[in-house]
Amino acid sequence: MNETATVLIVDDDSGIRQALELLMASANLASLSFASGRDVLNADKPEGPACVLLDLNMPDLDGLEVQQRLQEQDPSLPVIFLTGHGDVPVAVKALKYGAVDFFQKPGFDHQQLLQTIRQALASHQATRNANLERQRIRNGIHTLSPRELEVARLAAAGQANKVIGIELGISERTVEVHRGRAMKKLGLRQAADLVRAESTLAEMATD
């Protein structure tokens, strides 16, 4: 994970934006600030992993609505809410809509917030990686020969080369060659990667 992780700060209060920017900087986290829900929705999202630190109580578009629209853009983008004390019922609603957590202003634990942000960024990173891998597999799968695809599916299902050879009526050595080629075309390096790709392969095979 060499990409820069970015915290998207959305708050209509400039004082709070500035403070959160500094807090992120102090924790070596990059951040981008937005003064309204509209601004963050219209902005180009950063390349790398990100999470949103969203003020629940904002004029114009409120936090809940911003959350929903962000999730339409990227369902995996984690949203962490900052709320006022009176907003707890709304915050609970936000959790139901898939928010990661909410922190009440003022007086929340900053270390805990930073930890939650790091976890959210990691989770976004993981989801993004999985998606990328799946994409790679999808792209690679069309380049496989029918035999290579057959071997790859059986290998992903955990079958040993020898068993695959017997099932397909080819030599174990031929299985190894097909498997190696399939791995290369799909951009996979280890056997474990292939196992992880099993579900994708299964989906693709039924297409």
Add this chain to the structure above:
Amino acid sequence: MEDQGYPEYQEKEARVSEMISALPILVAQLDTHYRIQFASEGYRVWFGLEPRDQVGHHISEVIGHKAFRTLKPWFDTALAGTQTTYHGEVPYAHCGTRFIHGIYVPYYSYHGTVTGLQIVANDLTEHRAIKKQLADETLRNHTIIQHAIDGIVTINQDGIIQSFNPAAERLFGYSASEVIGRNVKILMPELDRSHHDEYIRHYQQTREPRIIGQGREVSARHRDGSPIDIRLGVAEFFLKHEQHFVGFIHDITDRKRAEKEAREALENLAHADRMKAMGELASGLAHEISQPLTAIQATAEACRSLLEAGRTDPDRLSDAMEQITLQSRRASDIIQELRSFVRKGESKQVSHHDPEFLITNILPLLTNEFEKANVAVEVIPETQLCECAVNRIQIEQVLVNLIRNAVDAMSDHDGERRLRIRTRYRAEDQVCEVAIEDTGPGIPQEHMNRLFNPFFTTKSQGMGQGLPICKSIIERHGGALEVETPDEGGTVFRFTLPYESECRTEKMHE
């Protein structure tokens, strides 16, 4: 030929006779049988007879029998050799009853025997009438002064009390006899005493009236030392070329007390209303205060992390510290404003403010309301600054009430939600005007008349006290509160405050 021997004497006699005739008095001479020997011109005027023709006639033929009978004892006294005077009415013929002052002097012959009497009579009828009229008038004035409800006190140019009516006695607790002859300063509070001589001197030198002819509300002092609120009118008059002053003193203690009670009642009501408003605004205010606190905490936490990590870039840390200062000031400003808004004890203070300043002061208390209702706010000062003498808290309360009403009116309204607050100085009537305009649905015509009635409300949570309190507060300040629904929609609440002036300030301070 004889006449020629005494021309000087005859001339002299003629001149005396002319002089006597010119006098507005009766001069006559009678012999011992009451026969007229001489009658002056006055007799023509009084009895319509040629004086010459009267000579030789009995006096009763001229003045009438009744008059003769009245005066006969005095005639007789004179004829008996004693001068006498008559002072009284005489029922004359022809000219009617007259009040005369008559002097009856015996007339002696060369030999020393009484040969007649001389009459000098002066008509005092008109004089008497004037005197009587004067007496009546004096009585009337005396009665008025004695029974006046207001105190009436006269002083001379040195401030020495000349008269003191019963109302003044009741008012000040002194009897007239105690204070007449003393300086009027004893009726004044300590503060004014030392200046009173100066006031009189100033008027005598400049003739520039400060109180004369206009009346003024001032403080006086009862005998027991307690203060009395009075309205004092002063007039100036001259007696024997000496300047005097008369003071009319109206006791306004009751009115003052009633005013004070009304003011206190309004204050209590207004305070309760402010407390209620604060209760309703509390969660929004908590939010407003929690914002800067959140910023402060996050900034401080960040600083700590940076320092621990040895990242001590002075610029960055100094910026952070400045942010902390800025944000803490923001929080304390809100708390300050909040505290002064609900304060009661000091709410009597009057100070000079530009309404725009008050508006910008209270807006932070309402920021959250605007955000919740999604209302855009604009403050538009249309003219240069204008200062008003106001009870700041109360005017802020009016602003909070009217602004919250406007926000409420728009909160369920589709379409534009815009609040405009305009301030301007109206030169034509010297007032500052504040207009609060919303883009809400307006006020139905049927509600218009009852809008300022207590307990009239269209809100489920409302008490219907806000607008009546606003109206009372504005009217107490000498202004007016009006409402209007413009054709283009929405509602405008407009209130005025008198442009600052010293006398207004004085009144408000009472």
